[in-house]
Amino acid sequence: MVIKTWIKVARDNKVTIYVPHQDIGQGSFTGLGQMAADEMDADWALVSVLEAPAHEAFANGAMITGMAGDLGVSDGLLSTLGFVIPKVARAVGLMLTGGSSSIRATGQYAMRPAGAAARAVFIEAAAKTWNLPASELQAANSRVTHASSGKSITYGELIDTAATITPPSSPRLKTPEQYTLIGKSVPRIDIPEKVNGTAKYAIDTRLPEMKYAAIRHSPVFGGTLDSVDDAAVLKMPGVTRVLKLPATKGTMMSPGDGDVAVVVVANNTWRAENAVRALTVNFGPGLNGNLSTASMFAGFDTAVSTPPKKDLHKQGDVGKVMNAAGAKIVEARYRAPFLDHAGMEPLSTTALVRADGTAELWVGSQVPLMARGAVADALGLKAENVLVHNHRMGGGFGRRLHVDFIVQAARVAAEMPGTPVKLTWSREESIQHGKYRPASVSRFKTAVDAEGYPVAWENVYNWHDDDAAKIPYGVADQHIGYVEATAPVPNGPWRSVGHSRHPFFTESFIDELANAAGVDPYAYRAKLLTNAPRHRAVLDLAAEKGNWGSPMPKGSGRGIAVHEAFGSIAAQVAEVTVVNGELKVNRIVCAIDCGQAINPDAVVAQVQGGALYGLSAALYGEITLAGGRVEQSNFHDYRSLLLQDAPAVEVHIINSGAALGGVGEPGTPCVAPAIANALFAATGQRARELPVKVQTATATESAA
Numbered sequence: 001m002v003i004k005t006w007i008k009v010a011r012d013n014k015v016t017i018y019v020p021h022q023d024i025g026q027g028s029f030t031g032l033g034q035m036a037a038d039e040m041d042a043d044w045a046l047v048s049v050l051e052a053p054a055h056e057a058f059a060n061g062a063m064i065t066g067m068a069g070d071l072g073v074s075d076g077l078l079s080t081l082g083f084v085i086p087k088v089a090r091a092v093g094l095m096l097t098g099g100s101s102s103i104r105a106t107g108q109y110a111m112r113p114a115g116a117a118a119r120a121v122f123i124e125a126a127a128k129t130w131n132l133p134a135s136e137l138q139a140a141n142s143r144v145t146h147a148s149s150g151k152s153i154t155y156g157e158l159i160d161t162a163a164t165i166t167p168p169s170s171p172r173l174k175t176p177e178q179y180t181l182i183g184k185s186v187p188r189i190d191i192p193e194k195v196n197g198t199a200k201y202a203i204d205t206r207l208p209e210m211k212y213a214a215i216r217h218s219p220v221f222g223g224t225l226d227s228v229d230d231a232a233v234l235k236m237p238g239v240t241r242v243l244k245l246p247a248t249k250g251t252m253m254s255p256g257d258g259d260v261a262v263v264v265v266a267n268n269t270w271r272a273e274n275a276v277r278a279l280t281v282n283f284g285p286g287l288n289g290n291l292s293t294a295s296m297f298a299g300f301d302t303a304v305s306t307p308p309k310k311d312l313h314k315q316g317d318v319g320k321v322m323n324a325a326g327a328k329i330v331e332a333r334y335r336a337p338f339l340d341h342a343g344m345e346p347l348s349t350t351a352l353v354r355a356d357g358t359a360e361l362w363v364g365s366q367v368p369l370m371a372r373g374a375v376a377d378a379l380g381l382k383a384e385n386v387l388v389h390n391h392r393m394g395g396g397f398g399r400r401l402h403v404d405f406i407v408q409a410a411r412v413a414a415e416m417p418g419t420p421v422k423l424t425w426s427r428e429e430s431i432q433h434g435k436y437r438p439a440s441v442s443r444f445k446t447a448v449d450a451e452g453y454p455v456a457w458e459n460v461y462n463w464h465d466d467d468a469a470k471i472p473y474g475v476a477d478q479h480i481g482y483v484e485a486t487a488p489v490p491n492g493p494w495r496s497v498g499h500s501r502h503p504f505f506t507e508s509f510i511d512e513l514a515n516a517a518g519v520d521p522y523a524y525r526a527k528l529l530t531n532a533p534r535h536r537a538v539l540d541l542a543a544e545k546g547n548w549g550s551p552m553p554k555g556s557g558r559g560i561a562v563h564e565a566f567g568s569i570a571a572q573v574a575e576v577t578v579v580n581g582e583l584k585v586n587r588i589v590c591a592i593d594c595g596q597a598i599n600p601d602a603v604v605a606q607v608q609g610g611a612l613y614g615l616s617a618a619l620y621g622e623i624t625l626a627g628g629r630v631e632q633s634n635f636h637d638y639r640s641l642l643l644q645d646a647p648a649v650e651v652h653i654i655n656s657g658a659a660l661g662g663v664g665e666p667g668t669p670c671v672a673p674a675i676a677n678a679l680f681a682a683t684g685q686r687a688r689e690l691p692v693k694v695q696t697a698t699a700t701e702s703a704a
Contacts, residue, residue, distance in 0.1 A: 006019075006052075007114050009162075010159075012156055015042045016048050016049075017048070017049045018050055018052040019050070019052060020106060020110075021106060022051060022097040024396040026097075026606060027606065029051070029189055029190055032111045034186055035111040036111040038174065041140050041141070048189075051390060052095070060094065095370075098366055100566035104595075104660035116171035117167035125165060194392075203394075207420040209419060211267065211416065212266055214276040215263050219628075219629040220628035221629075222247075224285075225260040225261075226283065228279060229279070230279060238268060242263070242265075245260065246260060262276065265416070285627075292625055292626050296439065297335065297441065300335075304461060305443065307458070307460060310464070313470055314481070315477065317477055322445065332444050332508075333444065333688070334509070335690070336689070336690045338625075339494055340638060341399035341494060343393070346430060349423055350362040351409040353416075359410060359413070375403075378410060398497070399434065402435050431630065432633060434623075437501075438489075444459050453513075455475065459480045463498070473510070495610065503673050507563065507670070512686065521560055535571075538570065542571035542589055542590065543573060546558065552682075555577055555683070557683070558573055558576075558678050558681055559677025567659060568666040570590060571670060578694055585619070589649075589650045592666060611667045612649065616639075619639075620691055623638070
């Protein structure tokens with residue numbers, strides 16, 4: 001018996017819950033399973049949770065857009081993910097894992113109602129079976145009981161009767177005091193297979209008679225493929241084909257352009273990779289051969305020197321306040337670079353395209369329905385004839401919201417009908433041809449009162465990030481907006497999207513204002529949050545647990561930051577030490593209000609992971625361009641945080657009872673500003689661009 005698509009109950013009383021999200025290590029299978037099982041009053045020991053198939057019946061786009069409407073958030077919440085989601089959802093349906101939407105959208109709008117509907121159906125089925133009023137029956141542990149008579153029956157035994165009952169469309173949901181699973185730290189169901197090695201990722205795919213492919217793109221974005229000499233490569237052991245892939249234009253089905261490339265097919269990945277590197281290829285520079293980091297930022301700087309062209313938030317009359325006689329003005333600008341996602345598992349897809357017009361994909365995608373539609377679109381197939389086997393993912397962070405690498409694999413396989421082909425991107429191809437977190441410049445101008453607190457706030461930046469640039473502080477006159485100044489560099493969502501940049505800008509600037517006013521940074525923020533009690537509570541908790549105000553050794557300092565993202569409010573205190581010009585982060589203390597922690601252990605793990613991911617970017621992350629191409633190529637020059645350098649990360653949760661917020665991404669935004677502010681506290685050096693770097697004495701003297 002299936003309840004509203006999501007829940008299946010078998011005669012042996014076992015329950016299967018289908019989740020329309022993907023496993024990228026975030027633990028949502030467990031949390032979503034808890035939400036359904038709690039409302040259903042299911043015995044957790046009898047519950048299994050599976051990823052739903054890539055089929056329209058399991059599309060979750062409507063739930064996510066519903067969440068945006070219920071929370072009073074515009075489609076901007078969705079478009080920040082890099083797609084015009086409502087249009088895509090109407091065209092092909094949408095199964096999306098991103099935007100910290102799993103628990104607060106699918107959990108709230110699908111899992112809980114489905115579980116509650118199942119509970120109601122089984123209680124009614126028992127009432128019919130026993131000819132008793134449903135109001136006298138209780139459900140618990142996958143069983144319905146009648147206390148007065150002592151009667152008891154399992155859900156499995158009620159299946160035949162339950163199958164004749166129409167589930168209620170608006171079932172009664174539990175209140176928090178009735179929860180039995182929600183709010184509990186249930187062990188994550190995905191951990192055992194990841195520990196014992198049985199978890200299967202896309203790159204693990206092995207099929208009979210499979211071929212292996214490696215790829216090499218034009219090094220310059222938008223470059224041309226002028227010629228290929230494959231004679232020598234085709235003589236190499238195991239090599240079977242050399243193919244050219246044309247540039248692809250982004251469509252509704254396949255967001256994001258793809259550069260021209262060459263592909264070598266061989267009988268193993270090592271041989272294919274060696275051969276594609278040995279190819280004699282002439283790539284032309286196209287129109288972007290002179291593109292550089294310096295030229296891009298020069299353009300961004302010029303653009304943000306003007307007032308906002310498009311408004312994000314406007315209240316009062318900023319110009320009038322700033323132009324008043326005697327107004328004290330404070331200004332600053334900040335920079336954030338392009339960032340790659342640097343997922344642990346390389347991009348890989350196995351595709352099988354048959355002559356009968358059917359195809360299969362073995363992949364790890366954050367948007368499997370979109371992948372299916374994109375491949376069908378590219379190959380001229382019917383979407384229902386494309387079967388997607390979606391797998392666990394060894395890191396996504398937004399990169400796997402794009403389907404370029406999936407379409408490429410399908411195109412290669414289409415040249416070899418009936419033969420499965422696994423296309424794997426090398427680390428170099430992945431870093432040099434990513435969908436990067438956009439680079440940004442943000443300019444601030446404020447008027448402050450006699451005590452140094454802002455009374456007028458102007459912020460203009462070069463990239464539209466919806467609500468990420470909004471501030472929680474009580475400033476009467478505000479004008480926040482942007483100018484369109486971008487670059488011909490592939491871009492896309494990166495963990496916490498615009499929230500990964502703007503808190504560095506805004507929270508660093510607030511720190512500068514506090515310093516200029518001679519006020520403690522925590523106390524300064526607290527006063528400005530008088531009318532934002534949730535923000536203030538999170539800030540206070542982080543400061544308390546972070547021992548704010550206690551003495552620190554020379555060369556050490558604490559920094560603090562607070563920000564709202566994806567429906568949650570988080571604050572962090574970072575402790576750093578600078579020794580011999582080296583910055584070391586010793587401790588990060590996080591406080592988060594996500595409304596209700598569905599699984600507290602999972603919340604802690606996600607906030608810790610988000611903080612460390614943000615720390616890696618804050619200390620090292622930087623994609624730079626010269627001659628139209630990315631200069632970084634692997635982990636030796638695009639560094640990630642090592643275990644030996646990871647600080648202690650503490651997480652403290654506030655269950656405020658507010659609407660559910662996300663947790664996968666809100667742990668990232670505050671890290672960079674907290675570290676930058678701690679560096680200032682330790683050394684007096686103000687970091688206005690990322691990654692955070694300690695200035696040497698010579699550099700400091702030159703800047704002075």
